[in-house]
Amino acid sequence: xxxxxxxxxxxxxxxxxxxxxxxxxxxxxxxxxxxxxxxxxxxxxxxxxxxxxxxxxxxxxxxxxxxxxxxxxxxxxxxxxxxxxxxxxxxxxxxxxxxxxxxxxxxxxxxxxxxxxxxxxxxxxxxxxxxxxxxxxxxxxxxxxxxxxxxxxxx
Amino acid sequence: xxxxxxxxxxxxxxxxxxxxxxxxxxxxxxxxxxxxxxxxxxxxxxxxxxxxxxxxxxxxxxxxxxxxxxxxxxxxxxxxxxxxxxxxxxxxxxxxxxxxxxxxxxxxxxxxxxxxxxxxxxxxxxxxxxxxxxxxxxxxxxxxxxxxxxxxxxxxxxxxxxxxxxxxxxxxxxxxxxxxxxxxxxxxxxxxxxxxxxxxxxxxxxxxxxxxxxxxxxxxxxxxxxxxxxxxxxxxxxxxxxxxxxxxxxxxxxxxxxxxxxxxxxxxxxxxxxxxxxxxxxxxxxxxxxxxxxxxxxxxxxxxxxxxxxxxxxxxxxxxxxxxxxxxxxxxxxxxxxxxxxxxxxxxxxxxxxxxxxxxxxxxxxxxxxxxxxxxxxxxxxxxxxxxxxxxxxxxxxxxxxxxxxxxxxxxxxxxxxxxxxxxxxxxxxxxxxxxxxxxxxxxxxxxxxxxxxxxxxxxxxxxxxxxxxxxxxxxxxxxxxxxxxxxxxxxxxxxxxxxxxxxxxxxxxxxxxxxxxxxxxxxxxxxxxxxxxxxxxxxxxxxxxxxxxxxxxxxxxxxxxxxxxxxxxxxxxxxxxxxxxxxxxxxxxxxxxxxxxxxxxxxxxxxxxxxxxxxxxxxxxxxxxxxxx
Numbered sequence: 001x002x003x004x005x006x007x008x009x010x011x012x013x014x015x016x017x018x019x020x021x022x023x024x025x026x027x028x029x030x031x032x033x034x035x036x037x038x039x040x041x042x043x044x045x046x047x048x049x050x051x052x053x054x055x056x057x058x059x060x061x062x063x064x065x066x067x068x069x070x071x072x073x074x075x076x077x078x079x080x081x082x083x084x085x086x087x088x089x090x091x092x093x094x095x096x097x098x099x100x101x102x103x104x105x106x107x108x109x110x111x112x113x114x115x116x117x118x119x120x121x122x123x124x125x126x127x128x129x130x131x132x133x134x135x136x137x138x139x140x141x142x143x144x145x146x147x148x149x150x151x152x153x154x155x
Numbered sequence: 156x157x158x159x160x161x162x163x164x165x166x167x168x169x170x171x172x173x174x175x176x177x178x179x180x181x182x183x184x185x186x187x188x189x190x191x192x193x194x195x196x197x198x199x200x201x202x203x204x205x206x207x208x209x210x211x212x213x214x215x216x217x218x219x220x221x222x223x224x225x226x227x228x229x230x231x232x233x234x235x236x237x238x239x240x241x242x243x244x245x246x247x248x249x250x251x252x253x254x255x256x257x258x259x260x261x262x263x264x265x266x267x268x269x270x271x272x273x274x275x276x277x278x279x280x281x282x283x284x285x286x287x288x289x290x291x292x293x294x295x296x297x298x299x300x301x302x303x304x305x306x307x308x309x310x311x312x313x314x315x316x317x318x319x320x321x322x323x324x325x326x327x328x329x330x331x332x333x334x335x336x337x338x339x340x341x342x343x344x345x346x347x348x349x350x351x352x353x354x355x356x357x358x359x360x361x362x363x364x365x366x367x368x369x370x371x372x373x374x375x376x377x378x379x380x381x382x383x384x385x386x387x388x389x390x391x392x393x394x395x396x397x398x399x400x401x402x403x404x405x406x407x408x409x410x411x412x413x414x415x416x417x418x419x420x421x422x423x424x425x426x427x428x429x430x431x432x433x434x435x436x437x438x439x440x441x442x443x444x445x446x447x448x449x450x451x452x453x454x455x456x457x458x459x460x461x462x463x464x465x466x467x468x469x470x471x472x473x474x475x476x477x478x479x480x481x482x483x484x485x486x487x488x489x490x491x492x493x494x495x496x497x498x499x500x501x502x503x504x505x506x507x508x509x510x511x512x513x514x515x516x517x518x519x520x521x522x523x524x525x526x527x528x529x530x531x532x533x534x535x536x537x538x539x540x541x542x543x544x545x546x547x548x549x550x551x552x553x554x555x556x557x558x559x560x561x562x563x564x565x566x567x568x569x570x571x572x573x574x575x576x577x578x579x580x581x582x583x584x585x586x587x588x589x590x591x592x593x594x595x596x597x598x599x600x601x602x603x604x605x606x607x608x609x610x611x612x613x614x615x616x617x618x619x620x621x622x623x624x625x626x627x628x629x630x631x632x633x634x635x636x637x638x639x640x641x642x643x644x645x646x647x648x649x650x651x652x653x654x655x656x657x658x659x660x661x662x663x664x665x666x667x668x669x670x671x672x673x674x675x676x677x678x679x680x681x682x683x684x685x686x687x688x689x690x691x692x693x694x695x696x697x698x699x700x701x702x703x704x705x706x707x708x709x710x711x712x713x714x715x716x717x718x719x720x721x722x723x724x725x726x727x728x729x730x731x732x733x734x735x736x737x738x739x740x741x742x743x744x745x746x747x748x749x750x751x752x753x754x755x756x757x758x759x760x761x762x763x764x765x766x767x768x769x770x771x772x773x774x775x776x777x778x779x780x781x782x783x784x785x
Contacts, residue, residue: 085330089367091537095516098541099509100549107327107367123549130545137534 082111087141094134100127108148125151183277184246188239190271197235199270204426205263205399207408208234209435218420220358221406226256242267246277258283262398262427286401293332295393297322298386298428300421300457301333301369302448303379304563305604317418317444319425320366320383321397328383329367334400336361336420338410359410359420361403370463376524378467382563384448387458388428396428418447425451432456443592448564462559466521470644472557473514481511482643488515489522491536495543505547512544518644566602567756567784569593577778582619586628586778589614596636596717597727597761598784599753606638606649606679606687606717613655627668631655638689638717640681649679649689660769661701662741669699675713686718686726695733702739709735709743723753744768757784 086093089104096102100123114122126133126148133147196202206225208215217224217231225231227240241256241263249255257264261283267273299320322331338357373379388396408420422434434450451457464472474482487493488511498511519540523533573588590613594603615628632655639647653673658666677691690712697707711733718726727749734742744767751761762779 081330085367088365089329091520092367094537094541098545099513100545103327103329107329110327110330127545127549131542134538134541137531137538 082108083141083145085111086145090141090144093144094130097123097126097133098130100124112148112152122152180246180277183274184242187242187246187271187273191235191238191242194270196267196270197238201266201430202234202238204423204430204435205266205402206230206234206237207423207435219406219408221408224403224406226260238267254285258286260402261286262395262402265395265398289401290394290397293321293397294324295321295397296324296390298388298393298396299331300384300386300448300451301366302382302384302444302563303373303377304382305379305607317421317447318369319396319421321393321400329365329370331366333364333366333369334361334421334424335364335369336408339407357410358407360405360407361400361420363400374463374465375520378465378521380465380468380560381463382448383461383463384451384564385458385461386425386451386456388456392428396424399424399427418444422447425456429456443569445563445566446569449568452564457564460559460562460564462562464557466517466524467645468557470514470517470521473510473517474642474644476510477507477514479643481507482514485511485514485518486643488512488540489519489536491532495540499543499546509544509547512540512547516540516544561601563602565756567594567599567753567759570785571598571782572785573761573780573782575778575780577776579776580774582621585618585620586780587616587618588780588782595634596638597725597749597751598782599723599725599751599756599759600719601722601753605719606636606640608634608636610634626658626666627656629655629657631657638679638687640679640687642681648676649691650674650676651691651693659697659699660767660772660774662770662772664772667699667701669697669701671695671697686716688714688716690714693731693733695735697735697738704738707735707738707741709733709737711743725751727751741770742768751782758782759784 085107089107092102092104093108096105105123105126106119109119109122129151132151133144135143135147139147191197202208203215207217207219209218215232215234219225219231222231225237225240226244227233227236230237230240241260244256245264245267249257257278268275299322301318301320303316316335316337318333318335320328320331320333322328336359338359370381373381419435426432426434432454434447434454448457474485477485484493484498488495488498495512495515498508501508516537519528519533519536522528523530523537528536569592571588571590573586573590575586575588577584577586590610592611593609594600594607595610595613596606596608610631611633613629613631613634615630617626617628618624619626631653634653634655636651636653638649639645641647651674654671656668656670659669661667673693673695675691675693677689679687679689681687691714692710693713694710695708697709698705711731713729713731715727715729718728720726727747729747730745732742732744745765746767747763747765749761749763751759753759759782760780761782763777765776767774767776
């Protein structure tokens with residue numbers, strides 16, 4: 001029980017305290033298959049508790065880490081925003097990398113400051129190294145970021 | 156440059172408490188309040204925008220309900236008192252030095268400072284560090300109105316939702332900040348939610364999320380296409396808007412589904428950015444989200460429209476490029492019945508291999524989101540498919556993005572009035588129809604879901620000049636139809652619900668007004684030649700004093716077809732039989748044919764023929780209508 005409570009607590013922190021209340025059912029975004037399952041229809045928001053903690057503060061990228069749940073990657077590359085983005089968009093990113101194109105992949109390039117003229121090469125490299133980045137179904141966000149960095153560094 | 160601008164725009168906010176004598180402050184404030192009176196600033200439109208004041212019969216009232224939004228006790232109703240109280244609060248030592256009124260109401264401050272030329276040395280002002288930091292992170296650059304189109308199989312969602320994206324400099328769209336206004340509730344009973352939502356029981360708050368979360372929510376989970384309307388706001392206008400959003404933190408306004416809803420409240424944000432816009436001044440009526448977009452289009456605010464297809468749309472698009480055998484292969488892949496390598500080994504083009512794998516991947520994700528498979532199975536299959544896909548290299552991929560359909564903003568408008576004439580049993584009549592909202596199956600469906608109908612308070616009046624008799628032909632309080640075609644990949648259910656008053660032929664050979672609740676459910680299919688066709692099992696219950704037993708309860712079936720003969724010409728055919736076994740026993744059979752030709756986005760011509768048999772009596776009804784959408 002204590003463990004569960006601790007896990008819930010960590011999850012709440014990781015998802016930015018703003019999400020704490022009703023959002024506990026949300027998967028915090030580490031690894032594949034992490035999808036928001038709350039069925040918000042936009043009109044009715046069960047996560048509106050988020051709003052009561054202040055509009056911008058906690059939900060704004062980069063102000064606090066969104067991925068505390070996952071250990072910080074060894075090679076801390078770029079901003080916390082990169083990590084949060086990878087953690088929360090793992091499936092789209094994996095899909096885009098396997099196809100060598102797509103909006104999530106472009107966003108990754110932006111967050112990693114890849115210059116415009118090198119993005120084609122960047123995508124191709126990630127695509128051909130897909131299996132080295134997404135090594136297993138249980139791969140975590142920190143592993144993915146580290147693998148991406150390793151792959152892009154090797155010629 | 157930007158950072159510089161931001162610091163400037165923070166009004167050199169890092170002024171520290173001047174520690175002046177209270178008397179001096181008070182006299183300066185009184186001086187300012189006098190100035191306000193002379194300039195009549197409390198009557199200024201921008202003040203009314205910032206406080207969300209609306210004119211009422213006796214004065215003003217703000218649509219914001221949270222008392223913390225007002226500094227004067229009667230600030231909700233008194234713009235002048237609120238302005239004076241605001242100035243007093245600005246020039247008094249703050250109760251909470253970490254969050255002084257100057258920082259909390261930063262848009263008010265900026266505007267009043269500009270209007271009155273504050274002597275900031277008089278200000279008991281701490282720095283607005285939190286705001287400053289937030290602005291540095293957000294770096295607001297551009298704004299977009301986001302309009303998620305209707306759910307598949309949920310016509311009520313045509314009312315949709317709208318929110319604003321604040322885009323950041325040099326960043327991908329996915330990283331922009333989605334500003335929402337939504338009702339806060341933990342209610343999970345849809346009916347209770349609807350009833351309470353209609354009558355303003357819920358508090359609505361603004362919230363901000365990364366846009367990619369909204370994309371996941373709408374495109375990936377709810378299968379709604381998204382339209383992104385980029386506004387031609389300047390960076391300065393976007394900043395003004397963000398300052399006002401800042402003021403609305405943790406502030407509630409009661410949520411009313413039809414009028415004071417998400418679309419309505421974000422209009423104030425737009426006006427705060429560009430006060431020249433008059434969006435909230437429209438006469439009180441239902442705010443239908445797409446009408447908001449239309450109003451913006453009319454004001455020349457929309458620069459461009461981008462389409463973001465939902466996952467279901469992508470699946471249909473990918474499937475359409477493949478033959479049935481290949482679609483089945485993709486389905487087997489998504490179910491894990493065959494290994495992805497088998498596709499790689501096939502003697503087909505790279506493009507087809509990619510197409511099959513992509514379809515399988517999207518479909519797998521779709522079934523996962525629908526909770527049809529557990530997570531570990533999903534991730535294993537998902538990774539296997541992607542590994543195979545990555546070996547195909549670049550350039551193998553088909554074009555993933557489905558082409559944009561007609562922009563919903565270009566579709567017909569929501570109100571409809573129709574005038575026409577017809578003949579029944581040899582008697583001519585004139586007919587008037589009024590429909591405040593929203594769309595029927597026969598209305599031109601450019602910009603709408605093909606199989607969706609949702610009408611409220613559709614009222615039909617007939618005048619028989621020979622008898623000098625006005626008749627309420629029908630009044631459909633609610634009339635919803637959802638036809639979603641089934642295919643290899645999607646197996647949705649189609650349904651309808653309709654309730655309201657209508658005339659029914661009784662055994663005495665005359666029409667009588669009855670109240671009817673009529674529902675049905677079944678399957679729909681689609682085919683290029685036939686169009687959309689469907690069959691439903693239906694049930695109806697009728698109430699009327701004209702029945703011997705005051706009611707009749709029946710079941711039956713209907714088949715129908717909707718075909719767009721051309722882009723402008725829609726045909727609807729329907730046959731229905733209902734057997735009423737309880738109450739007044741009788742049967743009804745009806746055959747209807749409706750044609751509608753759109754003359755423009757605003758006008759159409761329609762004619763309808765129906766042949767019915769009720770209580771054994773045949774009747775034919777022919778009517779020709781001219782429709783105006785506005």
